[in-house]
Amino acid sequence: MEVWRDIDAPCGRIRTYRDGQVIRARGIRYARAARFAPPADEERTDFIDALGPGPACPQPKRDPNAEMSFDQIGDLPMSEDCLRVSVTMPADPEPSAGGTTLPVLVWIHGGAYVAGAGDAEIYDPRALVEEQSLIVVSVTYRLGVLGFLGTGKPEHANLGLLDQISALRWVQRNIAAFGGDPNNVTIAGQSAGADACAHLMIAEGTAGLFSRVIMPSPPLGLSGGTESMNWAMAKVTRRIDPDAPIGDILKAQEEVHRAALVGGLHAGMCFGIRYGTHPLPPRSETGEAWSQSARKHDILMTRTEREIAFFAGFVPALRRLHQGHVTLPMVESLISGITSAVYTRAGKEFYDRHRMAGGQGARLLIVSRGDGTFFDAAHSGDLPLIFPGDIWHESFLDYGEMAGLAGPELRTIWGRFAHLGVLPRLPVPGLIDILG
Numbered sequence: 001m002e003v004w005r006d007i008d009a010p011c012g013r014i015r016t017y018r019d020g021q022v023i024r025a026r027g028i029r030y031a032r033a034a035r036f037a038p039p040a041d042e043e044r045t046d047f048i049d050a051l052g053p054g055p056a057c058p059q060p061k062r063d064p065n066a067e068m069s070f071d072q073i074g075d076l077p078m079s080e081d082c083l084r085v086s087v088t089m090p091a092d093p094e095p096s097a098g099g100t101t102l103p104v105l106v107w108i109h110g111g112a113y114v115a116g117a118g119d120a121e122i123y124d125p126r127a128l129v130e131e132q133s134l135i136v137v138s139v140t141y142r143l144g145v146l147g148f149l150g151t152g153k154p155e156h157a158n159l160g161l162l163d164q165i166s167a168l169r170w171v172q173r174n175i176a177a178f179g180g181d182p183n184n185v186t187i188a189g190q191s192a193g194a195d196a197c198a199h200l201m202i203a204e205g206t207a208g209l210f211s212r213v214i215m216p217s218p219p220l221g222l223s224g225g226t227e228s229m230n231w232a233m234a235k236v237t238r239r240i241d242p243d244a245p246i247g248d249i250l251k252a253q254e255e256v257h258r259a260a261l262v263g264g265l266h267a268g269m270c271f272g273i274r275y276g277t278h279p280l281p282p283r284s285e286t287g288e289a290w291s292q293s294a295r296k297h298d299i300l301m302t303r304t305e306r307e308i309a310f311f312a313g314f315v316p317a318l319r320r321l322h323q324g325h326v327t328l329p330m331v332e333s334l335i336s337g338i339t340s341a342v343y344t345r346a347g348k349e350f351y352d353r354h355r356m357a358g359g360q361g362a363r364l365l366i367v368s369r370g371d372g373t374f375f376d377a378a379h380s381g382d383l384p385l386i387f388p389g390d391i392w393h394e395s396f397l398d399y400g401e402m403a404g405l406a407g408p409e410l411r412t413i414w415g416r417f418a419h420l421g422v423l424p425r426l427p428v429p430g431l432i433d434i435l436g
Contacts, residue, residue, distance in 0.1 A: 001051060004091075009177035011170065012045040018091055021130045025178070026086040026119060027054035030170035031163065033142070036150040036242055038159060039083055039166045054084030056117030057143045058246050060254065072109075072116040074391075080246060082140050085167050086118060087178055088125050089135040101181035103134045103418045106171060106210065108164055110191030110217075110380075113271040114144040114253070121391045128386060131408065132415025135180040139167040145240065145253040148271045152237035157274035161203060164196060165279065168209040186212035186418040190383060192269060194218035198350065201297055202289035204279035212421060214414060216302045216382055220346035222269045224283060229263025229270060265342060268311065287353065294359030298421045300413075301351055302364040302382065302432075308338040310379035313396065348435075362423040363435040364413075369402060385410045406431045 004018045007025065016025040028050050031039035056073045058080060089102070109116040109123055116123075118138035125136035141147060141163035150156025172182050187210045189197045194215035200206050201213060236256045240249065253271075260270035275283035312335055351363045368377040375381065375396050384392040384399050385407040392398050399406060409428050416422040427433050 003051070007177050009174045010044060011042065011174050012048045014048045014050050014177075017051050020126070021091050022126050023089050023091050024086065025050035027052055027084045028086065028170075029054075029081075029083060030085050031083040031166040032081070033083060033159070033163070035080060035146065036153075036156045036159070038155075039163050041166055041169060042083075050086075053119035054086060054117075054140050055079035055082050056120070056140065057082045057146060058250060059111075059115050059143055060250060072111050072122065073120045074122075076117055076119060080142075080146065082117075082142065083163055083166070084118070084140050085170060086138045087135060087175075088129050088138070089178055089180070090129055090133055100179065101176070101184075102179055103184040103186065104171060104175050104180040104182070105134055105136050105214075105414070105418050106168060106185060106187045107136055107138045108141075108187060108189035108193040108196050109138070110189060110193040111143070112269045113148055113160065113192045114257075116143070121389065122383060123387050124389050125387060127388050127407070128411050128414065131411055132418070134415060134418050135175065135178060137167075137171055137175070139164060141167070144271050145237070145249055145256065148273070149233070149237055149256065151240045151242055152234045154274075154277050157277040158280060161196060161199065161273055162279065164200060165203060165205050165209070168200075168206065172209060183211075184418075185210040186214060188214035188216075188414070190216040191219060191379065192272065195220065195222075195269070195272065198290075199273050199280060201293045202281065202286060206279075207296075211296065212298045212300075212417060214300045214302075214417065216386075217304060217307060217343060217379055218301070218347060218350075219269055219342050220350055221342040221344075222266050222272075223346070226263055226266050226270075229260050229266050232259040232262045233270060235259065265338065268342075290350070290353060291357035294354045294357035297359065298417075298423070299351070299354055299359065299361040300364070300417050300423065301347060301361065302366060303339075303343050303347060304366040304379060304381050305368045305377035306335050306339065307343050307379040308335045309375055309377070310381070310397075313374055313378070360421070360423065362425070364424065365433040365435050366410075367431065367433055369399075369430070382410065386414065 002018045004016045004023050007014045014025050016023050029042045031041050033039040055077045058078045118140035142160045147160030175182050187197050195218050197213050197215050233256050236259050240252045260267040281289050366382050388407050413424050
């Protein structure tokens with residue numbers, strides 16, 4: 001590791017390192033929080049060693065309802081003291097040269113609000129930073145019972161969202177020291193991260209923290225209609241000892257997850273935001289709140305053509321059909337129907353409301369490669385294009401040689417949007433359709 005230099009920021013003197021063509025400062029604490037308590041912004045400290053990644057929030061290593069593992073954090077340690085950000089910036093030219101400031105993209109990871117971490121290898125922003133000349137800030141926040149449910153008390157809801165707002169405040173205070181422009185901040189997140197971005201647009205305390213939003217695959221169709229599921233979850237959460245060891249908390253979380261299965265599709269993201277609890281308005285007021293925010297935020301929404309194929313892949317019988325080159329129209333119809341219910345219809349409603357209220361935006365479709373594989377154009381299939389790396393080569397989401405062609409196209413779209421708010425208006429053959 002080649003230590004680069006120390007950066008004197010409002011949060012303290014930060015030791016950074018050079019990693020090829022990028023400079024990294026990792027694992028910087030932006031807040032502290034006791035269990036089931038809101039975050040308190042971190043005060044200035046004399047010296048911050050930012051040479052290693054921050055820990056992930058404690059989480060099961062796999063979805064307890066899945067038949068197939070999808071490890072989202074690799075070898076990262078886990079700790080409840082996980083409220084960290086990592087900054088990745090171009091090494092050449094140096095960010096401070098000539099007083100130039102760079103646009104900032106804040107990455108909020110997905111994982112159904114129960115998995116993932118900002119410093120996970122699958123979200124390495126190296127290519128995005130090198131190619132698009134921007135600064136990426138990756139956020140780790142509390143998940144599952146720790147971040148979104150607690151023991152069911154209203155004050156235990158939305159803690160993970162409050163963590164994200166605290167991280168955005170850290171960006172506003174400190175990013176100029178890295179050569180970033182605090183007045184040109186884009187938030188981006190995929191899946192649950194995209195859902196979080198949508199709700200940050202209407203959350204109390206976010207005014208002026210960002211102006212652009214990138215939302216790949218937001219599962220907005222899972223909002224609402226969750227009363228019976230929430231009741232079943234509450235029966236379990238009331239039995240949680242708030243002082244129990246973290247292992248017992250995670251066991252209780254799996255029990256809560258099983259109880260949530262009464263919610264059907266909604267159980268896929270049973271942990272998450274709660275309307276009517278700080279910092280969010282009641283559900284009945286969200287439409288008006290999003291309309292009021294439309295002129296303040298440009299949006300770039302994307303989805304993949306066969307989103308639900310990712311989750312259907314957790315069912316061994318369906319995987320075997322495709323591995324045996326057996327294509328059932330019924331299976332494809334199921335994938336299409338559930339994709340529409342969870343992603344398409346609600347996403348279009350969100351986008352149409354935004355545009356009718358005077359907001360700027362674009363809506364894109366990541367199209368099928370047509371190679372016949374089960375996970376073609378599935379949910380998360382765009383992640384290897386945005387965050388390419390060797391880790392994807394063993395993944396069922398690997399794009400293979402096509403990643404070298406499709407990835408730069410998609411990263412350029414993100415980069416132009418983050419720099420200047422430029423919205424794509426022309427399709428990219430074999431990769432992106434413009435949905436309008």
